[in-house]
Amino acid sequence: MDLFTLSDIVKAIRKKEVSFKEVVNFYLKQIDKHNPSLNAFLRLNEKGLKKIDTFKPQGLLGGVPLGIKDMFCTKGLKTTAASKMLGDYVPPYSATVIERLEQAGAFILGKCNNDEFAMGSAGKNSHYGVTKNPWDLSCVAGGSSSGSASAVAAHLCAGALGTDTGGSIRLPAHYCNLVGIKPTYGRISRYGMISYASSLDQAGPLTHTVEDGALILDAITGYDPKDSTTADLAPTQFHKQLNSQVKGMKVAYFNVFQENEDIHPEILESQEKVLKVLKERGCELIEKKWPFLDYGASVYYLISTSEASSNLSRYDGVRYGFRSKKSPKDLKDFYGFNRSEGFGLEVKRRILMGTFCLSTGYYEEYFHKACQVRYLIQQEFMEIFKTCDAILCPVSTNTAPKVKEDVNILKNYLNDQFTVFANLTGLPALSLPVHLSKQNLPIGAQLIAPAFKEQNILNIAKSLEEELQLYKEKPDGF
Numbered sequence: 001m002d003l004f005t006l007s008d009i010v011k012a013i014r015k016k017e018v019s020f021k022e023v024v025n026f027y028l029k030q031i032d033k034h035n036p037s038l039n040a041f042l043r044l045n046e047k048g049l050k051k052i053d054t055f056k057p058q059g060l061l062g063g064v065p066l067g068i069k070d071m072f073c074t075k076g077l078k079t080t081a082a083s084k085m086l087g088d089y090v091p092p093y094s095a096t097v098i099e100r101l102e103q104a105g106a107f108i109l110g111k112c113n114n115d116e117f118a119m120g121s122a123g124k125n126s127h128y129g130v131t132k133n134p135w136d137l138s139c140v141a142g143g144s145s146s147g148s149a150s151a152v153a154a155h156l157c158a159g160a161l162g163t164d165t166g167g168s169i170r171l172p173a174h175y176c177n178l179v180g181i182k183p184t185y186g187r188i189s190r191y192g193m194i195s196y197a198s199s200l201d202q203a204g205p206l207t208h209t210v211e212d213g214a215l216i217l218d219a220i221t222g223y224d225p226k227d228s229t230t231a232d233l234a235p236t237q238f239h240k241q242l243n244s245q246v247k248g249m250k251v252a253y254f255n256v257f258q259e260n261e262d263i264h265p266e267i268l269e270s271q272e273k274v275l276k277v278l279k280e281r282g283c284e285l286i287e288k289k290w291p292f293l294d295y296g297a298s299v300y301y302l303i304s305t306s307e308a309s310s311n312l313s314r315y316d317g318v319r320y321g322f323r324s325k326k327s328p329k330d331l332k333d334f335y336g337f338n339r340s341e342g343f344g345l346e347v348k349r350r351i352l353m354g355t356f357c358l359s360t361g362y363y364e365e366y367f368h369k370a371c372q373v374r375y376l377i378q379q380e381f382m383e384i385f386k387t388c389d390a391i392l393c394p395v396s397t398n399t400a401p402k403v404k405e406d407v408n409i410l411k412n413y414l415n416d417q418f419t420v421f422a423n424l425t426g427l428p429a430l431s432l433p434v435h436l437s438k439q440n441l442p443i444g445a446q447l448i449a450p451a452f453k454e455q456n457i458l459n460i461a462k463s464l465e466e467e468l469q470l471y472k473e474k475p476d477g478f
């Protein structure tokens, strides 16, 4: 099959140039061949696959096979958050986004690997093993939406759904030559999405092109009575309004990176390249100072671990969750066994950190302080957007690291230093492919827009995509 963008597939099925079954079989073959080396899919939707003969490929996403991060509940299909804690969990209901994808005609092909409870940036924290990057199998695919990114990049599915709490869609998109979109907080329902840090979590697509991402968004956005944090807005129509004419748009950029010794020179070059294209296409470029750049990661890790410690307290092995075989002598023992055996190291580290931040005596000093700085960051971004339509910045300091590379925890946390701002502020942001390094590893660029102005950055990204055409590049052998 020569089609590989999601929109090409929808059109081809609609025109009967290819059948839905042929498309599914193409991806199943790809999975058979490549999943053993990538570890991108954790399991297939066997029940759904048994019914493909009667499946009706109609609607916006008619017949498109999608990979779903294992953080979304799928009715009757095991959902583990890549944790031993939920190793046997079969949800009795589907997340709102899954229902909406199905209503739009998408086919859920299977569940994708991720860092346990979406905590990580390399995909190495999954209980079910690391996911590899198809661009270089010795490198990670990025996290925490590792399997979703790897699967799309290697053409194991047409597009995928991820979650982004501090960069988990944008970072793997950057490492894998994909478009990854984190919409405005409140755009998409979180009902049925396993919580990591509720004030930061958002769902979003990973795809080859901007149009593909817009199509998935249009299927899943809009108010949901089951999630009181969704904005009272109708579903979006981004794909219809995509327009690569960006003349006159005002794009802010930051010049702080030249002084950052940790940033890869080719990332700096790629930013220059993007600025040049934007200028040629008539954008007005405005230099700004990045507000509180040094504080983003600290604020993010204080808030996200605090929220996580509270969210994850529900996994006690009583109604659901892993239950230890050891015999407890009392209730405390019972919880202790279940939780210490069920959670992995990084999750436990974060629960401890978060519990500490929220405890009496430290709450004011850590959690409360972090919330105050978060507010200041929000104000500063709003100030920037008084005169700009979008911000351009890097996604990360480097290309995909090696699987074997042993980085210290703090350095790992700093992988998100440029992405966490969109989550702390709730602003929409995306990552799109802009360069391939000398080592043939993908490099992305990040665009951030004012709240609910996703169309601004989708259009700018479309314009860059038209010029750079990087989505046409394929990793060798896939």
Ligand code: GLN
Pocket (backbone or CB within 6 Å): 118, 119, 120, 121, 143, 144, 163, 164, 165, 166, 167, 168, 169, 196, 304, 416
């Ligand atoms: N890497 C960040 C973390 O580990 C972000 C994760 C995410 O966005 N889910 O918290």
